[in-house]
Amino acid sequence: MSELEPGTLPPRAEELRAQVREFLASWPFTPRCDSWLTGADPAFSRALGERGWLGMTLPESYGGHGRSPLERFVVIEELLAAGAPVGAHWIADRQTGPSILAHGTEEQRRRFLPAIARGECFFAIGMSEPDSGSDLASVRTRAERTDGGWRLNGTKLWTSGAHIAHAILLLARSAPREDDRHAGLSQFIVPLPSEGVTIRPILGISGEHHFNEVVFEDVFVPDELVLGRVGDGWRQVTAELAYERSGPERLLSTFLLIRLLNERATDPAARRALGGLLARLWSLRQASLAVAGALAAGETPDVQAALVKDLGTRFENEVIEVVRAHSPLEPDPASDDPLARALAEAVVQAPGFTLRGGTNEILRGIVARGLGVR
Structure with a gap:
């Protein structure tokens, strides 16, 4: 694709937009505000995957479609404008897939990315914690070395979609805290359900269930599910947030x-x-x-x-x-x-x-x- 001016869409963007609108007109759903958080329909997510509208920016070799972030922008813009039920796959498609592609091992890419692109693997984010607010560097969830992997202990809060997720990407402190609060943090892929993981619903004002408290008690994660380099979690999370925000x-x-x-x-x-x-x-x-x-x-x-x-x-x-x-x-x-x-x-x-x-x-x-x- 030739270089585009900032703020412009690629050729054939309107053709792609028309295809998404035609699909939305054929799918029965009730439009919602904030549908990327409150609207979760796994069948809808799988249907998007069948049309190549999940994992759009992932390479074809990992089950993706090798398309640009700008083409993905067109698709998600239409889905959000329609209030479509995209909440189930949202986190996996938006940020976890690109993070695994950037930092994951070949085994992790083969295991998770094709399933994300099919709409069959949903992720939650394990960042926020009780009493931490937005101070992400203050995480107290601990990762301690053990034979063949790590033991995780701690609590994550406001974890969107953990009750329907197949895995959670967790930020934990893997080394004692020093003067540099950003050092000694690592990311771990924790399959759900896992022994020692307890997911408790946090109901909103309307009584709907989107958020969760997720408690980790001596949860074992093997070395092969560490994402990226041990101790490099802060840099990885910072890059991930560019997709999220x-x-x-x-x-x-x-x-x-x-x-x-x-x-x-x-x-x-x-x-x-x-x-x-x-x-x-x-x-x-x-x-x-x-x-x-x-x-x-x-x-x-x-x-x-x-x-x-x-x-x-x-x-x-x-x-x-x-x-x-x-x-x-x-x-x-x-x-x-x-x-x-x-x-x-x-x-x-x-x-x-x-x-x-x-x-x-x-x-x-x-x-x-x-x-x-x-």
Whole structure:
């Protein structure tokens, strides 16, 4: 593929977009706000895999499709805009697959990547911990050397989708903490279920089950399931977060509200407010596209990704306020009205928008350091 200008899509992008829309029109689902977290349908994930829309950027030799991050951008943008149930495969496709490709052994790649691309292997992320907030370097989960592998002990919190995942990619301290808090961390692939792993649901305000507490008690992980180099976990996780923080999901969690209000709003003030939201969304989309382009070029745009997430997640919250100001409907999860129902979903999920994947305060610190002003 020839080099593209930043913020532009590859040739035939609209043809790919049309194919995704045709598929979505044929699949029965109820659109949701925040569908990449709240909407999990393993059958839908397998159907995407059959069409080559999972593992798109992975090499064909590992079951992927050798396509660019920009082509993947087109597919996930359509899925999110439609509120499709993508939650089951989301983490595996978005970041675990690229991480295993970058840091994994040949055996790990052969074992996990083809299954991810088929929509048959889902991953959870084992990063956040109790009492740690967004201070990822403060992890207390321990990995201790034993014959043939490691023993893991600790607790992970807010672990999305662990109850349906086939494995969890865990960050743990594999060496005593020293002056450099970022040293001595390693990543481990833990199959689920595993002896000693307990998964406890954390129910949201609406009673839905997305998050979990995952407890590790003397969990044995063989050496062949260490991801990358022992002690290099911080560098690997930092690279992984560029995938997590910059995608369209950081802009489009509440896009369903814009679409639904646009279908019915006739008041000039509402139309102006919608126009303002769409103008800002387009700018944020261009920034997200630029990060996807950097990933396609083999770069690690962690600072740019942090900025996209900060601005994007604040925008998602503002969408809710605009829609509430220009719609007479009250949020109601049981309503027959799609807008009232989507508004209820968005209001419930909104507190997490600027927290998950790193709080906005942490992200601004990353940007400040990247600019040399901190």
